[in-house]
Amino acid sequence: MMKLKKYQMFIDGEWLDSDTKKTFKTLNPENNEPWAEVPEASTKDVDKAVKAAQKAFEGKWSSLFPKERAKYLKAIANELRDNSELLGKIETIDTGKLYKETKTQANYIAEYYDYYAGLADKVEGTVLPIDKPNMQVITTRVPIGVVAAIIPWNSQMLLTAVKLAPALAMGNTVVIKSSELAPATLFELAKLIEKTGIPKGVVNVISGFGEPCGKALTSHNLVERIAFTGGPETARHIIKNSANNLSQVSLELGGKSPVAVFEDADQENALNGITAGIFGASGQSCIAGSRLYIQNTIYDKFLEKIVNRANKIKLGPPMEAETQMGPLSSLKQLEIIEKNIKLTLDQGGKLKCGGKRHSMSNKGYYFPPTVIECENHDLPTAENELFGPVLSVMKFNNEEEVINKMNDNQYGLSSGIYTKDINRGLRVSNAIRAGITFVNTYRLISPSAPFGGMKDSGYGKEAGIESIKDYTRIKTTWFNTSDKPMDDPFTMG
Numbered sequence: 001m002m003k004l005k006k007y008q009m010f011i012d013g014e015w016l017d018s019d020t021k022k023t024f025k026t027l028n029p030e031n032n033e034p035w036a037e038v039p040e041a042s043t044k045d046v047d048k049a050v051k052a053a054q055k056a057f058e059g060k061w062s063s064l065f066p067k068e069r070a071k072y073l074k075a076i077a078n079e080l081r082d083n084s085e086l087l088g089k090i091e092t093i094d095t096g097k098l099y100k101e102t103k104t105q106a107n108y109i110a111e112y113y114d115y116y117a118g119l120a121d122k123v124e125g126t127v128l129p130i131d132k133p134n135m136q137v138i139t140t141r142v143p144i145g146v147v148a149a150i151i152p153w154n155s156q157m158l159l160t161a162v163k164l165a166p167a168l169a170m171g172n173t174v175v176i177k178s179s180e181l182a183p184a185t186l187f188e189l190a191k192l193i194e195k196t197g198i199p200k201g202v203v204n205v206i207s208g209f210g211e212p213c214g215k216a217l218t219s220h221n222l223v224e225r226i227a228f229t230g231g232p233e234t235a236r237h238i239i240k241n242s243a244n245n246l247s248q249v250s251l252e253l254g255g256k257s258p259v260a261v262f263e264d265a266d267q268e269n270a271l272n273g274i275t276a277g278i279f280g281a282s283g284q285s286c287i288a289g290s291r292l293y294i295q296n297t298i299y300d301k302f303l304e305k306i307v308n309r310a311n312k313i314k315l316g317p318p319m320e321a322e323t324q325m326g327p328l329s330s331l332k333q334l335e336i337i338e339k340n341i342k343l344t345l346d347q348g349g350k351l352k353c354g355g356k357r358h359s360m361s362n363k364g365y366y367f368p369p370t371v372i373e374c375e376n377h378d379l380p381t382a383e384n385e386l387f388g389p390v391l392s393v394m395k396f397n398n399e400e401e402v403i404n405k406m407n408d409n410q411y412g413l414s415s416g417i418y419t420k421d422i423n424r425g426l427r428v429s430n431a432i433r434a435g436i437t438f439v440n441t442y443r444l445i446s447p448s449a450p451f452g453g454m455k456d457s458g459y460g461k462e463a464g465i466e467s468i469k470d471y472t473r474i475k476t477t478w479f480n481t482s483d484k485p486m487d488d489p490f491t492m493g
Contacts, residue, residue: 005036007183009045009207010190012052013200019044024209026183029096029327030317030364036094038183041208046175046216049204053146053173054222056201062143062171066121073117073168075196077110080157084110087157087188092318094182095153096327096365097281099319102157109157112463115447116165119468123170134482141472143171144248145224148217150238152230153182153329154284154387158445159252160186162462163227168202170471172225175204177217181329183207210234219244225471228252229286232456250460250470252286252452254385255413258406259289259442260396260428263297265418266440267305273442274391275309277416279369280443282325283389284333286457287414289442291382293396293405303373303393307352310369310391315358328365328388337367337388340380344392349374349381354389377405385411399424403431412454416442435461 004025008015017023018039025034039045061069080087088103095102125140149163160176167174178186190205206213214234218226219241228238229252242249259277261270277289294302318326328334334357341355354370370390374382382392396402406415415434419425429437435453438444445451450464461467480486 004034005184007036007038007187007207009039009041009049010187010194010203010205011045011049012055012204013194016045018042019048024180026094026181027330028093028364029329030093032331032364036184038187038207041206041213043212043216045206045208046213046220049175049206050146050148050217050220050222052201053175053204056199057143057145057171057173059199059201061173061199061202064171066169066171069169069171070117070120072196072198073113073120073165075198076193077113077117079192079195080110080113081107083188083192087185089319090188091156091182091185092326094184095156095329096318097154097284098323098326100321101281105155106157109161112158112161112447113165116169116468119166119465120169123468123472134480136479136481138477138479140475140477141170141469142475144471144473145172146222147172147174147225147227147471148220148223148247149174149176150214150218150226150228150230151176151178151186153179154281154286156182156185157189159229159462160189162451162467164203166468167225167227167471169468172471173202175206175217175223177214178205178207180207180209210237214238215241218242218247221245223247226250227460227462235458248470250462251458252460252462253413253456253458254387254411255286255288255453255457256291256383256385256409256411257287257289257414257416257434258291258293258409258432259416260293260402260406260418261295261298261302262417262419262421262424263295264420266420267298267302269440270302270418271305271309273416273418273438273440274306275313277442278391279310279313279325279389282328282367284329284387285443287436287443288387289414289416290386290391291377291406291409292391292393293402294393295402296395296397299395303352303371306391306393307371310353310371313369315360315366315368325369325389326366327360328367331365333387334365334367337386337390340384340386341370341372341390344372344374344379344381347379349379349392352393377408383409399428403428407431407433410456413457414438414453
């Protein structure tokens, strides 16, 4: 057994063990073996981190000129670029995601910090056309205060950046809680942030479980905003906790994203997009295109192409360059997938490929690309978010029918459409109740493109220009421009 790498929490510019000295181990999904040990934060640790953030907020950070805060964001971006290989390696070991993806993403995520650095001094107030004589009324946007950022395991660098970058740009301070499934990457990020010389307490990183760490953080009286990415069940707990501090809450939750392939689609392009959407990152993406609707006129031949492509995907160790799909994140996730597949097959679903643990699963959590033909989208694999490489395939006859089917689900995060008819693409995209629609492409991100869903996929947007305003409050200021005294209030009218 390899020697465990040991991490500490980053609180108020210091590296600390848990107040209780409790720790937990994080497992390498490739071999199911512990590789690192991290602190288990207590309520005292959470309180210390939040108070450190509040002190930093009340200090010079919130009053810095925006261009000065922007310098720190640019410095973080440069550290990400310089250390993308290290961050990629750590994230791959901790999550099982492909190294060629994690290192590339770490480098690209630097763009988010540059983007919000550029916006830091562009957020403006207004002069109001007020209906009172001799009054000048203006609005300004001011920072909120302490932000609690709750980060999942699957896209840590991205889902931290879309919270941390705009929060810092607007003068807020942040307490980041890493996922208990894969906490190591965010401690490595904290080391890089420390190197920028950012004031103590502005960024704090803690690790722990929902109880007591997550509950203590999201209910703390000094936390003014909670930015959460994760599952609906945890989100409901967070909403309840936020009632204690009346904090603002944004939720980026799960999805069961539908994809429609029309008979006129470029099939090679659609095939590539579908493959990326459901088998990229082993399907462990909140926008995974896991519900596929194929028009009946091309159904049989196109389904055959998908199955052939899925069967050729190479599973293997995520650090190896030739590997196309790595392991799942945990045994629990693998078991959830297996349960839903069994239920689907019992209810009439037809397995076209995959469906059983890969032979490598005696060491890690490997599951092959799986395609299941479903008569309707009420079957378990077609209805439930699985967070794995499982594609449920169904037929449709016409545009109206597929729109109804695509909308018939509790989630509304992402969707996809493949057609050469741009008019149809616009009609269908407008009709789908999802926060994101990809037309003739899939699984893309950009700092300037808002990300977020509808229905049970949450509310609020991350990335894009408008999202930076979510980390501010509007302050209204009235100026009396008259040289005369105000009217006697008891003689008015």
